[in-house]
Amino acid sequence: MANFNIDSKKARTYDAIVVGSGISGGWSAKELTEKGMKTLLLERGRDVQHIKDYPTTNMMPWEFEHRGRLPKEITDANPIASRCYAFGESSAHFFAKDNEHPYVQNKPFDWLRGYQVGGKSLLWARQTQRWSKYDFEGPARDKFAVEWPIGYDDIAPWYSHVEKFAGITGNKDGLDSLPDGEFLPPHELNCVEKYFKEQVSKTYKDRHFIIGRAAHITEPKQVHLDQGRAKCQNRTLCERGCPFGGYFSSNSSTIPWALKTGNLTLRPHSVVHSVIYDDKKGKASGVRVIDANTKEVMEFYADIIFINAAALNSNLILLNSTSSRFPDGLGNDSGVLGKYVAFHNYRATVSGEYEGFLDSNDDGRRPNGGYIPRFRNVYKQDTDFLRGYAAGFGAGRIEFNDESGLGESLKAGLHKTLYGNWSVGSHMMGETIPKESNFVALDKTQKDAWGIPLLNISVDYDDNDEKMIKDYMEQVSEMFVQAGFKNVKSNDNHRNPGNDIHEMGGARMGKDPKTSVLNKWNQVHACKNVFVTDGACMTSTSTQNPSLTYMALSARAVDHAVKEMKAKNL
Secondary structure (H helix, E strand, C coil), rough: CCHHHHHHHHEEEEEEEEEEECCCHHHHHHHHHHHHEEEEECCEEEECCCCCCCCCCCCCHHCCCCCCCCCHHHHHHCCCCCCCCCCCCCCCHHHHHHHHHCCEEEECCCCCCEEEECCHCCCCCCCCCCCHHHHHHHHHHHCCCCCCCCCHHHHHHHHHHHHHHCEEEEECCCCEECCCEECCCCCCCCHHHHHHHHHHHHHHHHHHEEEEEECEEECCHHHHHHHCCCCCCCCCCCCHHHCCCCCCCCCHHHHHHHHCCEEEEEEEEEEEEEEEECCCCEEEEEEEEEEEECEEEEEEEEEEEEEEEEEEHHHHHHHHHEEEEEEEECCCCCCCCCCECEEECCCCCEEEEEEECCCCCCCCCCCCCCCEEECCCCCCCCCCCCCCEEEEEEEEEEECCCCCCCCCCHHHHCCCEEEEEEEEEEEEEECCCCCCCCCCEEEEEECCCCEEEEEEEECCCCCHHHHHHHHHHHHHHHHHHCCEEEEEEEEEEECCCCCCCCCECCCCCCCCCCCCEECCCEEEEEEEEEECCCHHCCCCCCCCCCHHHHHHHHHHHHHHHHHHHHCCCC
């Protein structure tokens, strides 16, 4: 019997374990397996295989029972998920259902999740901007929260590393506030967007408008063909899963690549309960897993553990990983685990119309848009609020039909599309400040279907956010007026925190173990063989979409982890 137990443990032992198969988890698995590490990739949700498990990817609008909309009983059953722009009849199967995965909201918070192999990489908006040195230096300059332990020069080579493999479209814009990357040919701005770009350049020395940078293959390189991926077809049906692999996802890219090495074991339906800490060895020895279907409890072992369960779930796992050494959660000597959670503020929009270019149209599709990089508080503090905001911008013709007739003339009017002025619009993406009062914690009484404490979320806006919203609406409205746009209106939609799907922090990186959870290599300060490289690790949020940074941090951390393991330092 003793030999049986030894053999059983051996069968459940790997060089490395990765928890979570989304963007950062997929990258961690790819990098580990490429370096020869026998790796177990754990995913709490079902398996989703590229192409095979995209049931709606090639459906025509008339093939959907409800023409793309969801019945009221489904939206009523999913009041949180249904507030996401991508939640519809063609994509609802990639969203975690609200009633199956409850959590506690001390304050209103929309926690949008994708529990399947690939996670939210099947649903993301695919915007990929690098941080600049000014983004990393922000906390040190304004003395709010803690300093980043790394700078742009530390991560720049890893941005290049992941950009080449993932496939990023963009233009070389030469902006020090938004560094250029390894770009495929850019998407094209339409005529009104080009006009706006010219007007911004004429009017402002410190403001720019560019085509967005996005994880779409516009011109496949050999590395993309080797992945079995093809050119983006501009279908703009991305949230269904792309059968061409035209946009980057774990399912089409990193996970199949890792599987091809022969070093990856993928185990879906595996809810990670906690990290196992070995008091005698002074390090983690593995993870405790609950089978999602059978509820069987099992343990898996490894020398290196990467936590990539998505920001808030990674916090939950670490908080639930208690031991005599870490009674308040793994690595929580500082007491800051679960605290200083931040997100991106998408509350404000500005709209308008343009009366020119009436001889032109915007026929065709483009899975990308325009982007206004941050221009507030970049080089120094120059407003009454901390940090800043970026903004999206797009333009398109207003369409309508002639409904004035009767009978045949009405039918003819409804069949013919007429065009009005150009509609222009912008949305903000503001940086929120990590604060101790924004935190997550384990609920003391309520548990989920697997016996794990529910996550209690207490995250809200503050006065800094309100000032930033006001400034965004004033400044972008001014930019619209300066460009000659008419009927300019601003709006605060008062959406809940979390609806941005960019939650970050809780297990932040830092220089001092007394005020942070992770070091400059994304290692837990007090447990060196555990790494966290998803949104939980972020010290601040800046204004850029965060996924590219998660990819780069993951690749960088794996490189360090494997070197340290070979040097017998882990």
